[in-house]
Amino acid sequence: MSKKYAIIITLVTLAFFCVFFFWPVAGVLERAFFTESGEFTIGSTLSVLSNPIYLEGLSNAFLLGVASTLVTFLVALPLAVMSHRWVFPGKRWLTLMVLAPLVLPPFVGAVGVRHILGTEGSLNALLSTIGLVSGDNPVDWLGASKFWGIVLMNALHLYPILYMNILSSLSSLDPRMEQAAQNLGASPWTRFKKITLPLCMPGVFAGAAIVFIWSFTELGVPLVFDYTRVTPVQIYDGIKDLQGNPIPYVLVAVMLLVSVLIYFSSRVILGRSQLGHSSKTKSQSMARPLPLVHGAMVSVAFLGVFIVATIPHFGVFFLSVSEDWYGTVLPSGFTLAHYGEGLGHSQVVSSIRNSLVYALGATFLDVLLGVGIAWVIVRSTIWGRRILDAMMMLPLAVPGIVLAFGFLSLTASSGFFGFLVPASGNPAMILILAYAIRRLPFVVRAVVGGLEQSNIELEEAALSLGVTPSRSFLKISIPLIGSSLLAGAVLSFAFAMLEVSDSLMLAQQSEHFPITKAIYSLLSTLGNGHELASALGVWAMLFLALAISGGLLVVGKKGGNLFRF
């Protein structure tokens, strides 16, 4: 009976993945490695790899990935260790606040950063006020090092991922491991270096792999910074002449292969040994209260990270309300005119509506599929659940730009997905599907976590009292995993609202632009384009804030788990 449902869900999911995941990816690989007549060739690969422009793009992308991951690690590790070991003033709120940058769009933040770090930006104004920089000879911070600007934006956006992964490794670590070392006379530093850190490596690497893939394939920030010598931007520029040109396909294929390789080696090499990790859910935190002064220092560190990570977004906010912001620390005048103008601007209004429709649609699809898939993985006994479980991780390993590109080539007039895009060119269906498939792992993981924590006997008790399986699922399981489900849904919604690669590539006409593409297109508009784009960015962040704080309100005390995935 329940086996039947499990099999149906598995088959539906398999079909869904084959059509909307494997096929687009395979399509990209086919165009990269096969000629029009279907013969295998590495000719186009060789021509790409021998072209110094593309080689430089690839090496820049790779270095961006490596540098971003390292900086992320430097930010995340101390935060995670401090939060695991110590209790300090305001810990509950501070540990939540440092997660916020994950859902703040770096793409939007980059707009703000241009006004802070530009030649006529706040930093120079500030430095010249205190006399460190001559006003006549300003430093071009971004121009000098767009590379490190991007690294910084990536790191400030992605450190919460690593932070949460390290923290969850630390908390699942059996505290007796360290106590035993302490008992044998090891100093705190030795204990950390020789016991704690090595045992946390699987968590560190799993998080680091995701951070690497995301920054390796980041499209939005380099675009806003005009950093063109990097593969994702080269791919984006290449979509204008897709017909018959295999080069973008090859670039996408290379990005895919590198990402998949990194992702799986992070899992395979380190394995997932459970030795040293207590299987029981931890009854209480091992955190130790700090004396006031030390505690305050830790609090300040957390606050500092939060402030630095959100400076770009404050920049966006100031830009959106500025009359004029040129060569001064803060804008020289404030106005709400851009918001007023934005509401009259057809692109702004329609993009907000579009993004809401796309993101809500994708979230709905993810919840529907995710709950079913998680149920099969955790509760059913069919063999196929292992395939499902493994498959659910794949969208994390495949960069957004790869999938977006695959979808794009399939939606092209003659492509198979043509039916998903009506004659009017409305990309709603295709964007909802594209958003949904890459955010599915978050929902599945959240619900799997919830189901694993809820005692299966609660459902069995209902069955034994004569409640039908479907009613028991609705009335017992869903309410019990409600907070996990909501967490997954909010995360999925937030990421969909900020999606860059799919949005930029798949929405072609301005009336169908989602927020991110509208922002990008406004940025290249003369006049007050930047201010309008910022106003739109503030709108987007407002929606996210609403969704997340709404989620927090419902989830209540367990707020911190909202982002743990």
Place this chain on the structure above:
Amino acid sequence: MSSITIQSLSKTYSNGTKALDTLDLKVEEGELFFLLGSSGCGKTTLLRAIAGLEDLDTGTILFGDKDVTKVPTHKREAAMVFQSYALWPHMSVGDNVAFGLEERGVRGDELVDRTLEALKGVQLDGYEDRRIDELSGGQQQRVALARALVVRPKCLLLDEPLSNLDTQLRLEMRTEIRRIVKEFGLTAVYVTHDQEEALSVADKVAVMRDGMIEQVGTPRDIYRHPSNKFVADFIGEVNTINAQVDTVVFDDHRGYSVRVVSMVGEIFQGQVTVDDWRPEAGDMVMVAIRPEAYRFDDSGDVLNQVTGKIIDSVYQGPTIQYLVLSDHGIYVQVSELNPLALRPAGQQVKLTARSNDVVMLQP
């Protein structure tokens, strides 16, 4: 209410262990039936199979005359009380109890009345609006019971329902459960590893080992007439001595009794309590005598007699348990009820047991 019949039930887990091995069992209507065994013996699996929560390899389960093997859990009307209680934390006490009724389409006054009545039955009237985490362990236990009883199930299944309670409460609750089960006239299957619980509450007990049933009987049967050494060892303690049959004393309506001689010459007389085994002169048997069946005795009777000296003693309140080393070099456990004074180590003693208390087992 209905009887439960189980025919050649088998269940193998994916790791190859046999949880149930062609097991047969019959639970009569209105019986409070105990499944007793150590952990991993398959007793919980058997209970879950009756509830319909396990996929089985082979076998049939009948409720009355009706084959329910393929009937899904929610249509079996076999309400289960879990070891963890499995109370739904997002519902109040009243909602927990009412949920099963609501799902059966009971509405309005009847719903309220039956819910309150069920709570009253477990002495929790007035608790219907409490949250689950506001209740003590014993109260949660009773909510779980009320929740199962309110739907008027065909049979009640209890999985170690008292194992999470402290001793005092456990003693109270086991009488309480028996009272409720008998009051409702329920057929109930009760899983436990606590032999004392089984002996004191059950109508009938099945002792399980390795997915098979070793013996079924009344608590008195199981204790006084264990059918093999495992059962004798599992319930209470037992002294065993290998011996050879000398003569068959009687073989009539009183049963089958033999006189045997141990390897070192002691003479025992006792009964064979299993039906399918009749040892003749020259056959080997295992003499089983409970520690409390021995008494310190100076009479001249040489039947069922062991002489030796006290090695060690353990004071247990109502009894003292002595370890005696017989003159022939065998250790014997003896318990003395309501002891006046402690017998010192080294004291020479003579122990005897009545033939009625001596059971001959298959070696």
